[in-house]
Amino acid sequence: MTATTTPAHPAGRADWSRAEWIAFADRLLAGTRRWASPGNARITPPGAEGGYGNAVDGLEGFARTFLLAGFRIAGERGEGLDDLIDFYAKGISTGVDPASADRWVRPEEHAQAKVEAASIAVILDMTRPWVWDRLDQITQERVIRYLSAIVGDTTYPRNNWLWFRIVVETFLRSVGGPWSAQDIADDLARHDSYVRADGWIADGEDRAFDHYTGWALHLYPVLWSRMQGAADLAGGRLPADVARLDRYLQDAVALVGADGSPLIQGRSLIYRFAAAAPFWAGIIADVPSTSAGRLRHAADLVVRHFADAGAPDERDLLTMGWHGEWRRLAQSYSGPASPYWATKGMLGISLPADHPVWAAPSEPLPVETGDDLRIVRAAGWLVSGTRADGIVRVVNHGTDHAQPGSDVGDSPIYTRLAYSTATAPLHAGRAWREPLEQSAALTDENGRSSHRAGMELLGNRIDGDVAVGGSVAAAHWIDPADVQTRHGSGIAGDVTPAGRILTISFVRGPWEARLVRVDELHPAACSLRIGGWPLATGSAPTAFADGSTARVAIARGDGELESSIRLLVGAGEPAVVERDDASPLGLVASVPVIELDAAGGEWVVVLVGLDGARTAALEHAAATLAEDQVSVTWPDDVTTTHDLTLFRSASLTDR
Template identity: 45%
Template sequence: MPAAPHVQLPPTDRVLSPRTGWTRAHWEAVADRLLEGVAPYATPGLAQYRLPGRAGWSGVVSDGLEGYARTFLLAACRIAGAGGVGAVALIERYATGLASGTDRTSGESWPELTDCSQQMVEAASIAVALHETRPWIWDRLDTAVRERVVDWFSGFAGARTWDNNWRLFQVVSEQFLASVGAPYRKEDIEGGLDRIEDWYVGDGWYTDGDGRNFDYYAGWAMHLYPLLWARIAASTDGADGGRAEVYRERLAAFLAPYPHFFGADGAPVHQGRSLTYRFAAVAPLWTGALADCTPLAPGLTRRLASGAVRHFAERGVPDERGLLPLGWYGTFLPATQPYSGPASPYWASKGFLGLLLPADHPVWTARELPLPVEESDQYTALPAPGWLLHGTRHDGIVRLVNHGSDHNGPNGRGEDDPHYAKFAYSTATAPDSAPHAWTRNTDGHLALLAAPDGTPSRRRRIHPLVCETRRASSWHQADVPGCEAPFRVTTASLPHGPWEFRVHHVQAPSGPLPQGVSVREGGYAVAHELPPQARTGPGWALARTADGLTSAVIGLHGWEEGDTGVSRQVEANAYGPHSATPCLTTSFHAPGCYVSLIALSRDTVHPEALRASASVEAADGTVVIRLVDGTVLRWEAAE
C-alpha cells in the first residue's frame, strides 16, 4: 500500500517511530496539504470556503463559514505550533477572512448567531483558534475588526442552543469574550457546564444529551470543550471553580481504555455518527497531553494518533484535490448526517491539536510504543456505555460488542440508526448503512421477520444487563407486524478470540401469533472493491473479501432446520462498493433459544470445524457452551 497517495511526506523514522515511521514533520505535511487543498475554494475576501460536494441544510453561506471556521482551527494548530515562524501567509489569510466575515458590507459576511443556528458550532472553532493564535492574529487586529468580532460573538449571550454538546459551543465562545475583556454572560457559561453534569455516567463517559447516545462525541466534544474552556479561563483570571481538575480526572479515566478502540492498522472502531470527521477520534488523546492528565505513555499517545491519520492517508484521505470528502475513505454519504455540508469533515482538524505541543514535548520525542492489540489478545469491558471490546493480535482487528448505545431519545422512541443499533462493530468493517440496505437490516442484527413480505423487526431502545470482561448482555423489544404487543429479545455476547458466541432468548407476547414468523441472524458485513466470495453449508454461511477478510455465522443451537445464505449489497458500505453478509434463518417456535458463533477474522475460517468444536447445552434459560480447548462459556437468561 502506498505511504500516502495524495500527500508528499518526509522520510520515515523507524528508530523514533518503529510502528508508523511518522514524526511531527509528517503531521505538519498533512496539515499543510489540507490547508493548501481548500485555498482554491475561498471567496475573494477569504471569509468563506465554498467546497465542492453536497450542500448542508443550513445553506451555502453557512457551509462557507463552516469551511473557514474548521480550517481555521487547523491553521491555528499549525501557526501556534510553529510559534508563528514560517506562518505569515496563514496568519494573513485567516486574519483577512476574519475581517471580511464580520463586515456586514463585505458581500461575504457570516450569518448572525441566532438560537440553535449552525453558526454556533463554527463560532466555537473560531473562538478556540483565536485564543490559540492570540499573539499572531487577535493582538494585531485593527480595533474596528476586534469590535466587529466581539459584536458577532455577542449573539451567543442569552441565546438558546440544542440541548447536547452544543451547550459547550456557547461556553467556549463566551469564555473567549471574557478573555478579551468583552461583555459576556457568566450564567451562560455556568449553565452549560452545569448541564453536562447530567450527562456524565461515570468511568469517564458522557452521553451526548439525554438518552444513551454513546459514540466518539464523548471524546471529541464532551471532554474536549470543557478542557479547552479551562485553557481560555486560565488566561482570563485563572479561576475555574475547581471544574478543570474534575474534567482532567474524567478524561484520564476515559483515556485509560481508549487505546483498545484502535486496530493495529490504525483504524478506529467504525461506530456512531459523524464518522466523516475521521481522525478527530484522536482529539482526546492530544487533549490529555495538553491538559497534562493523560494516563498514557507519550510514545503510546503518538502511536495511536499517528496510526489513525496514517491509516486514512494510505487510503487516499485527503483525496487527489487535497480535500476531505463527505464519507469515510472516499465520498460515502450514508456515513454522514443530513445537516452535513461539504466542509463538515474538517472537524477532523481537532485531530491536529497535538501540534500545539512544542516539538520537544515527550509525545513528539519519545519512542513509539505498541498498541494493546499488537501485544496480545484483548478483552475490555466498558460498563458505562455497555460495550465490550475484543481484539486479536494475530490479525490486529478490534471488535466492539454493543449492549448499551442506541441513539434513541430518553423515551426510547427515536429512529434507530445503523451506526448504533447493531450488535457488533469493528475496525475492519462498517455496517451496511445506505437506505436501501438499512431497510433490509441484515448485518449485525437478530431480526424477527413477518410473513408475507419479510419486514424485519428493529433494535431500538437497548436495555443493558451485564457488562464484564468476557461477557455482556442486554434486552430490547422487537415489534412484529400483526402482533399487538412486542417480542422481548434478550441477548448475551461471549467473546473468545476472534469469535463471539451470541445467545438470544426470544419471548413471544401472549396471545395468537401471525403465521410464518421467522428468525434471522446476520454476521458482519464485509466490503471491498470486488464482490466478496460467498459460501454456505449446513448451518453456516461465510463471506470473504479479495484481501482475505472473512465474516461467518455458524448456527450452534436453534438453527438446525433453518436456511443459510449470503445477503449482497451494492453501494451500501463505507468500506467498499460491494458488501456481503452471511446469515441464518429459521422458523420461530416459542420459546426460542438461538446460539450462534459470529466470526470476523483475516485467517481462513473453517465453518464445519468450528461447528464441530463447540457443543451447546440449553435448558431452563441456561446455556453452556463447551469448546474443544476446554473453555466453558456459561450464561443464564435471568442475569
C-alpha cells in the same frame, strides 16, 4: 463511489516526526485555500451543497480550517507564518463586515454558526498574539458583536453543543465583551449531568456513546482550561475533568485497530481522524495513566490510516466519506467543508518542537501487544481486540441513541449488536428500515424486520477469558413516517409490537457465541433472522452457505478477512444476503445470516465470527444448554461454561 481496500497492518513502521505532521497539515491547508472567496471569509470546496445552504458551507470551510491554521500558528509561535496569518486575518475582517458580499452567516441567522463560532473563538484565543492582537479595532469590535449573539441563547441543543457557548463566552469575557456567568454555570452543570461510568460521557440525555465523547466532550474541557480567564470560571473543576479523560483514554486506546482504523460506529464519521483528538488532549492535559508515547502513537495510527487510504484525495481535499467519497455516510445537513472537523485530530502540531512528546518513545496499542478483552460499562460494550489480525470488535448491549423503553427504529450506526474497526454498518436507506447485519430480528409476511432500540442492558462481566453481556428488547416493527429527521437516532413511525427478544453474548477472541430467545411472540412473526458481520468490497466476495454455516471472505492486506455465522443450537438455514452501495467500504456488502422459524420460548445459539487470521476451524464449535448454564466449545477446541441465572431478570443493574 470508489471501492477501497482496507490498509494492511502497519507493523514496525515508525511514527511520523513532527516535520511530517506539519507537512500533512500544510497539504490540507493548501488544498482548501484555493477555494476561498475573494475576501477569504468563506472557503467552499467543490461538492454537493449541504442541507443548510452555500453560505453555511463557506463558513464551515473557514472555521474548520482555521482550527488547523491556528494549531499550526501556535506550534510555531507565529514564526515564519505571516502569509497564513494574513490569509485568515483577512477572512475574519471580511467575515464580520456586514457590508461584505461574502460575510459570515451570523449566529442569530442560522444555528450552525454557533458551532463554527466556537472554533473561531478557541483559535483567536490560542493565537492571540499573532492574529487577534493584529486585527484593527473596528474588526475586533465587529468580532465581539458577531459572537455576542450567543449570550443568553436558550436554543442550543442539549448535547455537546454546550461547549460551543462556553468557549465563545469565555473568549468574549477576555476581550471585554458581554458574557453570562449563569450561561457558563448552566452549561458546565449540563456537561456534568452527562458523565457516566469510567470517564465516559454521553452526548446528551440519550444512550449516545460514540466519538463525540472524545473529540468533543473530553476535548473542549482541555482546550477551555487553557483559554485566558478560564481558570477564574472553572471553580477548581480541572482535576476532575482530567481524571475522567485519563480513565476514558484507557478504553479509547483499546478501540483503535492495529491498522489505525477507529471504531466504525456513531454519527459524523466523515470527520475521520478527528478521532485522534482525545489522544492529543490527553498529552496536553498530562494524564497519568497512559504514556505520551502511546497516545501520540494512537493519534499517528489514526491519521495515517486515512492518509494511506486516500484521504485527502488527489486534489488534497477531504471528501464526504470514510476512505473515499461516499455521501451517504454524511448527515443530511453536511456540506463539502464539513469533513474538516477532522483537523481536530491534528491538535498535536500546536505543541512546539521542544515539547517532550516529540521525543517520547513510541508505545504500542493494546491490540498490538496481545489479545485484549474488556468492558465499557457506560456503553454496555464487550470489547475484544485480537493481535493476530489487529481487529477490535465491540459487542453492544447498551447503546442505541435512545432512551430505555423507547420505540424508535434501530439506528444502524448505534443500535446494531456489534461494530468493529474492520467492518462498517450498512448505511443505505434500507438499512434504517430493515435491520440485517448484527441483528436478531423478527420478520413478518411483508418482510418487515423488527427493531431493538429501547432495549434494557441486563449486565456485563468478564468471566475468565470470556466477556459476557446481555440485553432484552421489546422488539417492534415500524411503518416509517413520510418525513424523518436523522441526527443519529433511528426512524420514527407507526409501531407494532413483534415480541420480546433476550440476547446474551459470550465473546472470546474473534468469536461471539450468541444466545437468542423470543418470548411474547406476535402471531404475525414468520421468522427469526440472526445476522453476522457485514463485509464490503469492490467486487463480488467469496461467499457460501451450506449445512449450518454461512461465510463471506474478502481480501484484506496480504490475506483474507472472513465473516461467518454457524448454527449451534436450533433448526435453521444459513444464507448470504447482499446489498449494493450500502457501505462506505465497498460497492458490494455481504452479510451471513441464519434464518429460523419464529418460535417462542426456545433458545437459539449461533457462533458469529470476524477473523482475519483464520487460525481455527468453525466445525469444531458446539454448544450445550442446561437450565442455568451454557457450555461453549470454541473453534480452537477450548470449552468454557457460563452461568445464565444473571440474565433471568430484566431489571438487573450493570455489573
